[in-house]
Amino acid sequence: MSSDPCCAASLAHKVDLAAQHHTSPKIEKAAPAGGILRNMRSVPVSTRLLITVMIAALLPMAPLFLFKYPIAELVQRLVAKLAGL
Numbered sequence: 001m002s003s004d005p006c007c008a009a010s011l012a013h014k015v016d017l018a019a020q021h022h023t024s025p026k027i028e029k030a031a032p033a034g035g036i037l038r039n040m041r042s043v044p045v046s047t048r049l050l051i052t053v054m055i056a057a058l059l060p061m062a063p064l065f066l067f068k069y070p071i072a073e074l075v076q077r078l079v080a081k082l083a084g085l
Helices: 005-022 025-030 033-039 047-068 071-084
Strands: none
Touching: none
16 A cells, blocks of 8 residues: 555545534534434324324225125114214
8 A cells, every 4th residue: 555645635634524524513503412302202103194004004995894784784883873872
């Protein structure tokens, strides 16, 4: 390996720039650690997302469900449940 002073100076400059980038006050101001932790959820899934996924999973099964239980029977059961309240 040859120790070219130009190459060594360039490498030292790149390392110095990288060190300055990682300790930049701009990054610390943009994302304080306390703010990030306060805004994080314990479970990273919202209720709306869960409902959307469940509907998307159950919707293709609707025709099979309607083969087993006719619509008239389902409506009749629903009305009976609502009237019983």
